[in-house]
Amino acid sequence: MSTSIYEGLVDMISLLFSLFTSAVAARDTFYPPLNHTTFITNTSLGTYGGIYSAPADQASSPSADDVYNYCSMPHPRLETYSLPLPIVNGSTSGRLVYLEYLQRHQRRTPYNILPGGENQAYNCNNLQPFLYAAPTSQNPSPLHVYAQSYSDPTNPFLATYVNGSCQYPQLTVGGFLDGYQHGRDLRAVYLYKLHLIPSDPAEESGRKVWLRSSSSALTQESAGGVLRGLWPEYQGSLPLHQQAASVDTVDQGFSCSARSDLLSAIESTPVWKEHLTVTASLRNQLADMFDANTSSWMSTFDHFADNFQARLCNGYSLPCSLKDESRCATQQQADEVFRAGDWEWNYWWRHNANATRYIQLVEGLFIGEVVQHLEAVAKGTSTLVYSHSFVHDGDLGPVLGALGIKALRWPGMGSNLAFEIWETADSEHYARVLYSGRAIETIHGTLDWVPLSSLLAILRPFVPEDIVSMCSAA
Structure with missing residues (x-):
């Protein structure tokens, strides 16, 4: 075969492959082929159709196809929401009676x-994080003080840190506006269209609505934006329930030595080591560029991905070295970092042999809380119609793993799970689970209309019988 013909065939194959992966990404960006490290190293995959950019000081615009968007994940929207097929085709009649909503x-x-150090200053002057407490009686009422971060140029540690007016981490104004739109869209679907969420959250709120967050300011501030979008005219205050931080069942609040021991074992397997081997060149390049040759930066892609994502999702550029500003992270390097991050999340929560036990140790108690809510609906004893928990990626990941998601990409900002429970005319309960606005695809099939008992059977094995004993086991 002549060189020109061979090169022509290579170009044609490359083009066809590019078109194929683009088509797959447009149709199915939530479910890439994550079970092999070639997903990380295949540069032609790019971001696998994912979006990693957002405007600095504005809400994110929804994409036409509601693709995987790390900066602002899709959620139920009136424009894209569809009723369950059995309801649409008239094969059964029913109504939505309960919504369990989890979001990052x-x-x-x-x-x-x-x-x-960081070569760009972060600006957060356009957001005011309020910090105050008030007596239950509201008398005397507090002064509404807010935290105003600043950089003192005389601080000697600033040279190797980052200038600006932000805390790290903190919600950005773009994040707040995304949350407000998130709430507006939930209002359109679940209040106006499906008539489930009450229009006045204070009316029987103790019986119908349950709001919960972690102890983190990020989740609490996100709740403020989302709930304002959901109830734009409400002028009172609402309880956002939290457990004590040291025993919280979300955000890995409670101490558990077995959890860290198992993670060490998971990250010592040949498969995990293989992904470190194939990414060694990239990790070494970044470590040299950013003085990041430490175990916390080199053992996983968590830190680099977090740093790059936060920049791109808030209108900033990828970083450059402070020692040599001509050396900057490239988009190709960032794409590989993001693919590696996706691979790691899939391995932690889906693909490793100890995934079930790891989920039990990390998120089993919270999954148990969700199961209890669903069981109460099944028994007809629930007084709630709507429960909303504001949590973290480290909470969404294990719940998605427990559901058996077909492939798990890193749950992006505002990632959400909607557990819809429908009651038919003959008093049967059916469930569907929407992940970021559409029915989740799992090893159990697409969870679009399944008996509630089947959903409970999927989740119950991840609820530990004795977490205290499990955590203290050698």
């Missing part, structure tokens, strides 16, 4: 500041 907080500044 909205977009924010990074947790992880580059060890060598």
Whole structure:
């Protein structure tokens, strides 16, 4: 075969593959082929159709196809929401009687500041994080003080940190506006269209609505934006329930030595080591560029992905080295970091042999709380119609793993799970589970209209019988 013919065939195959992966990404960006490390190293995959950009000071615009958007994940919207098929085709009649809604907080500044320092200042002057407490009687009423971060140029530690007016992490104004739109869309679907959520949250709120968050300011501030969108005219205050931080059943609040021991075992397997091997060149390049040759930055892609995501999701550029500003992270490097992050999340919660036990240790108690809510609906003893929990990616991931999601990408900002429970005319209960606005695809099939008992059977194995004993086991 001549060189020109061979090169022509290579170009044609490359083009066909590019068109194929683009088509797959447009149709199914939530479910990439994550079970092999070639997903990480295949540069032609890019972001696998995912979006990693958002305007700095505005709400994110929804994409036409509601694709995987790390900065602002899709959620139920009136424009894209569809009723269950048995309701639409008239094969059964029924009504929505309960909604269990879980979501990650909205977009924010990074947790992880580059060890060598940041070359761009973060600005948060357009958001006011309020900090105050009030007696139950509301008398005397507090002064509404808010935290105003600033950088003192005389602070000697600033040289290797980041200038600006933000805390790390903190909700950004774009994240707040995304949350407000998130709430408006939930209002359109679940209050106006399906008549489930009450129009006045204070009216019988103790019996019909349950709002919950972690102890993090990120989730609490996100709740403020989302709930304002949901109830735009309400002028009172609402309880956002939280457990004590040291025993919280979300955000890994309670201490559990077995949890960290099992994670160490998971990250010592040949498969995990293989992904470190195939990404060694990338990790070494980034470590050299950003003085990040430490175990916390090199053992997983969590820190680099977090830093890059937070920049791109808030209108900033990828970072450059402070020592040599001509050396900057490239988009191709960022794409590989994001693919590696997706691979790691899928391995932690779906693909490793100890995933079930790990989910039990991390999120089993919270899954048990969800199961209790659903069981009460099944028994007809629930007084709630709507429960909304504002949590973290580390909570959404294990719940998605427990559901058996076909492939788990890193749950992006505002990721959400809607457990809809429908009651038919003959008093049977059916469930469907929407992940970021559409029925989740799992190893059990698409959870679009299944008996509630079947959903409970999927979740119950992940609820530990004795978490105290499990956590203290050697």
